[in-house]
Amino acid sequence: MTTFIYGKVKRKHIFRIIETEEEVYNTSQLNLIGVDYNPATLIENEELYKVSQFSESGYSFDFINNDLNSVNYDQITRSDLTKLSFICTVQNNLFFFQIINSSIFISKKWFSIDELTLETEKPIITVNPFADAIYDKENDILYFKKLTAAQKIFKGMDQLYKEATASETNSFLQSDFLEVDSNFSNRNVSVPNRKRIALVMETLNSLSDTERQAVYSYTSQYSQVAFEGGKFKIETDDDLKFVLWGIEQRFYTTPIGGEKRVANSIISI
Template structure:
C-alpha cells in the first residue's frame, strides 16, 4: 500500500503532493492513540496526548481532510516550493501525521551517505521527526497533539481554545460585585496567565446559579488566601486575583490524611 507525503507551501492555499513511497514513514504497529480531552487546565505527562474528538465538526478542520483523498487531485510540488514548506502531512491509511516545518528541519551542510559513501554538497535534505506534531485519525475523526502551540500552526485558530481575555473582558471581570479591587490594581496589571484563566471562568460563572456562585465564594474563602469581607474578595495584586480564579475553577482541596490544604496544578474530569 502506497504512503504519501503532502506539503503546504507558505502564502499558497493549495496542498501539494511531495513523495509517494511504499515504505512506512511512521511506525504504526505499536502506535497507541488515546488522549485526554483538551482543556487548558489539564497538564499531560510526556507520554500522553491531548485529543479533540469530532474534529471534522470544528472550524479548524482542513479541506484536505474532508472527503476521499486521491493523490491525482494534487499537483507535484516544485523544487523551489520545497524551500517554502510550512508543514508536511504523511498519509498512511486513515492516519494523517502532521509536522510543522521550520528552518531547523532543513539541512544544507555537506554530507555523505553511509550506503554510497558519496560526498553531497548541493542536495539539501528535510528531516522528519520520529513523532508528529499532530495526528488525525480519520476513522475516528479525532485529532491528537502534544502542544497546542505547534498544532495551531497547522490548524489556524486553534489558539482560541486557550485564548487570553481582552482588556475589555478583563475589566468587566474586575468589575464583578464579588470583587473589591484596589484602585492601584488596573487592567494593565493583570498578567497573561490570569487573563487566560479569566477567559475560562467567565463561561464557568455564567453557568452557575446565584446559590452555586455563593457556594464557590465560600469554598474559596475556606482556603484563606485572599481577604473576604462583606461578600467581596479584596484584590490588591495579580497574586490575589490568581487565588480567586483558582477558587472559581475549584482547584483547592484538602488531603484526607493529614488535612493538608493544596491547590491542583492540573485538572482532569473523571
Template sequence: MNHVIAKLRLRKGSESSKLKKVLSNVTLYTLPNDLANNIVYDPGTILDEGEWFSISEFSQKPFFLQFLADYTDSVAYEQLEVNQISNIDYICTCENANVFYFQRITKTQLLEKKVITIGDQFRYNANSKNIVVNDTADAIYVKEDDTLYFKKLSAITGIFKGIDQLFREATTAETETFLAKDFIRLENNFSANDVKQANRKRIALAMATLNNFDDEQKNTVFDTVKEYCPQLVADDNTFKIETENDLTLLLYGIDQRFYTTPDGKEKRIANSVIRLGAAV
C-alpha cells in the same frame, strides 16, 4: 498507499492549490502504541508521559481541514518544487486515506547547509536542502474514528486555524470587564495591564465557567475561595486583588481546584484537572 504532501503559505489561490506532493510510498510515522491513552482536551489538564489529548467528532469542528474529508489515494497534487520549501507551512503524511500525520515546519526544521552525506560512501553537498522530520507527529487524525490526537495545542495552532479558541486568551477588554466584577476589589493600582498571558487564559476560562453557574453555584465557589484564601477577603466581603498571585488564586478557586486531603490534614491546589468521564 502512503503519500507526503506539503501545505504552502501562498497569498493567492485556492486551498487545494496550496497542497503539493512531496513523496509517495514512504512511511514517516507509525501509530504510537500509547495512542489509546488519550484524554479529551481540557486546558486544565497536564498530560503525563505516554498520554495524548483527543478531540472527537473532529470533522464537525470549525477548524477542520476540508482536504481531510475530500482526500483519497487517487487525489493528484502537483509536485513540490525545491525552490518552494521555504514556503512550507506543514507536511502531512496520508496513510491509506485514513490516518493523517501532521508536522508543522518551522525555520529550525528547514536546513540549507553544506553537508557530508553518509551512505554507501561519503558525499559532499555544498548546497544541501533538508526538511527535518520529527520522531513524533505534532498531530494525528484518524478518519475512521473522526478523532484528532495531539500533545501540545501550541504546536498545532498554525496547522488548524482557530483551534487556539480551545484555550484562548482573554482580550484586554475582557480582562478589564472581569476585573470590574462586583466580587473583585482592585488595590495597589493593579489593573488589566498587569495581567500576564497565563492569567489571561485563565480569565477566559473563568468567564465561561461563571456564565454557566447559577447564583447558588457562584456562592459555593466564592465561599470555598474564602475558606482556602482568607487573605484575599476584603472588609466588604469582596476579593482584594493586589498582585498577579492574588488573581491566580481567585481564578484557581473559580476553576474549583482547591481540595483537602481525605484525612483532612492538608489543603492543596490541583495543578492539573481531569474531569470524570473525560478520559477515554
C-alpha cells in the same frame, strides 16, 4: 501499503511530494489514547490531547474532510520545497502533520555511510519521530501535544484556549465579589490569569446565585486573599490568581493528614 507525503506551500495550496512503499511512522507502536482538550488539564510526556468530531469543529479543512486521491494534487516543484509551512504523511487513515521551520532544513556538507562520497548543495528535510498533530480520519479525532503547534496547521484552534481581552478583563475586575485596589488594573493582569479569566467567566455564567455564593465561601476557606463583606480584596496578580483558582474549584484537603493543596491540573471523571 503506499505512503504518501504532501506539503502545504506558504500562500499556496497543498502539493504531492513523494510516495513510498516504506512506513514513515511505525503505527504498530502508536498508542492513540487522548485526553479531551481542556486548558486546565496538563498532560504527561507520553499523553496526548484530543478533539473529537474534528471535521465539525470549524478548524478542519478540505484536505482531511474529503476523500483523498493523490492524482488530484500537483507534484511539488523543487523551488516550492523551500517554502513549505507543513508536511503531512498519510498512512492508511492516519494523517501525520509536521510543521516545517528552519531547524527542519539541513544544508551542510555530508557523506552517506552507504556511499562514501561527499555531498554538497543538497539540502534535506528531516522528518521528526513524532508528529505535531495526528488526525485519525476513521474516528474523526485530532490528537496533539501542544496547542501552539496544532494551531499553526489548523488555523483558529487557539480559540480553544483564548485569553480574556482588555475589555473582558476590565469587566471581570469590576465584578461585585471583588474589591480591586486602585493601583491594580487590567495592565497588571498576567497572560496566565487572562486565560483563567476567560474560563472562569464561562464557569460563573453557568452557576446560580446560590452556587456562586457557595464557590465564594469555598474559595475564602482556602485562599490567602482577604474576604470581607462578600468581596475578595485584590491588590496583586497573585491575589487574583488565588481567587481564580477558587472559582475553578482547584483547592482540596487531603483525607489523610488534612493538608490543604491546590490542583495544578484537572481532569473531569
